[in-house]
Amino acid sequence: MKTIIPIIISSFLAYHLHAQNDVIAIDDIHIYVDTEKSLVLINKDTDTLNTLYTGEKNQIELAGQLYAFTSIISELEIGKAYEITNTANENFVLYFTQLPIVHILTSNTIVDEPRVAAQFTWCESNSNHVESAIGIEYSGGWTQTLPKKSFRIEFWENEVGSKTKNISFLGMRKDDDWNLQAMYNEPLRLRGKANFELWRQIDTLHYQMEEPEAVNGVRQEYVELFLNNSYRGVYAIGERPDRKQFKLKKYKDREIRGELYKGVNWGEITTYASLPSYDNDSEFWGGMEYKYPDEIVEWNNIYAFFDFILQEDSLDFYDQYAEKFDIDNAINYFIFMNLLRAYDNTGKNLFIAKYDADDPYFYIPWDLDGTFGIWWNGTKESNTKGILTNGFYERLLQDEDFTERLVSRWNSLRKGVLTLDNIMEGFKVHFDYLNSNAVYDREVMAWQSNDLFDFKNLDYTSTWLNDRLNYLDNAFENPESLKQLEEEEVEQVETIVYPNPATNQLKIVPSDNAAIRRIQISNSLGQVLQVYAETDLTADIDISNLADGIYFIDIATTDGKRTTKEIIVKRK
DSSP: OTTTHHHHHHHHHHHHHHHHTTEEEOOGGGEEEETTTTEEEEOSOHHHHHHHSOSOEEEEEETTEEEEEEEEESSOOTTOOEEEEETTOOEEEEEEOSSOEEEEEOSSOOOSSSOEEEEEEEEOTTOOEEEEEEEEEEEOSGGGGSSSOEEEEEEESSTTOSSBOOEEOTTSOEESEEEEEOOTTSTTSOHHHHHHHHHHHHOOOTTTTTOTTOOSSOOEEEEEEEETTEEEEEEEEEOOOSHHHHTOOOOBTTBOOSEEEEEOSOOTTTTTOOOOOOOTTOSEETTEEEEEOSSOOOOHHHHHHHHHHHHSOHHHHHHHHHHHBOHHHHHHHHHHHHHHTOGGGSSSSEEEEESSTTSOEEEEEOOOOSOSSBOTTSOBOOOOOOOOOOHHHHHHTTOHHHHHHHHHHHHHHTTTTTSHHHHHHHHHHHHHHHHHTTHHHHHHHHOTTOTTOOTTHHHHHHHHHHHHHHHHHHHHTOHHHHHHHHHHHHOOOOEEEESSSBSSEEEEEETTOOOEEEEEEEETTSOEEEEEESOOSSEEEEOTTSOSEEEEEEEEETTSOEEEEEEEEOOO
16 A cells, blocks of 8 residues: 555646646736737746646636637747637737846836836746836937837835935846837847947957956846836846946046046037037036046046047157057957948947046947948948048058058958858847747837838848948958048038028038938037938928027938038027
């Protein structure tokens, strides 16, 4: 009998499990429902469920309610759409996903500033679970005009935000401040994440040995977002580009050591047009935003750097520039922005940083969606020719030592990192991950009016990149051709903007008969106020909503040229 009892018990358990096996029970933390879209999303690991529930499965229990599958299920699969019906005969489509799911609940209206209180829930497929009070606000400039918004969130110890707390996600840094990038204007939600990863393959911080935890950019991971029980699609949760991320030396005893500045607008400084005076009462200067140290605002150091770039005589410039700026980084960034043909990243959409007081400055890229044959607004830009530069590179390209190192670095990278296969593999890994989880199906479900989504964009990107690499190979073979191409590309179109001062309308006419691609109006703080895309050759721009004051208008044309004008709005 002693040998029979275990067999009897085992048989009883097997029978009991089989009897209950057609009903799948899911922990509430893994279940997210959008009743308006008739969508149920679950990120419980399917391998675990298939092991627990063997055989045919007819029903699933979600938050205490029973749903029936329209067809019997043998094995649950990631990314497959299942039709289910509840006891009220309401039909839903059910997906299993591997992505973490974020749910944000708030009764407040989310705005650009300030942050408003909300509740945040996070769940991973392995049941890692976070619940916290947060403050949330919109982030970005032009992208705030899109229906799918990006967010900036801050984790709070309490509902009023009197104290923040640090949280880590998916191996990224532990912090209280995070971005949720919408990626609405990127055809396959790939470029930003893949480009930051590519940059980290190309460049290493010159002080990396001293600061092994420093990251020369930001890391991002994919999540799916529900906002007030409404499914909002795929987002990239990412770290903030700040002193902590780059491990810059802290401000101490009134001594400025680490520095950080962001190019936010096509101003006099970011376009290397001139050297205006600065005002330490303002966090903005010539298109740049002062980021660190945040205890004080002192433009003197970076002013001296731009003074050196723009006005230093040639003898001293070529003798001293390697002391002012990390040249390995300058070379890597030149190659990077030209590989991507990142038109908007030559002066704005990048950070200038300094690790310590006696260290050189260096570049860190930002906002990398308008790349690899895509404009900033998500439309295709098929041109694969031309060399992008800025005023600093204009001078560097005249130096034989710099150009020799530049060409050598290009040739070295082309042997491994910058091959068509390696770059496209970075895209394909993310594409396969999102596609296998049916994220693109749900993205279209959430944003049916998004005509920027393009499932075939991977093939377009591969063709574009192959042509771009061939063009750059030819260009880098001869440093003299780089200089000639650079001079041709950076020539700014002479654009007529009138009247100035203006009251309610501006008329914009490029003098070389090129078509206007984009017009962007910003205030003196660098904040983007209005954006117009693909306007007519002669454009009448409505500025009746602008208050009296000074503004900057940035005009880009279809031949790849750009100009920035200062305008005055005056009605009195």
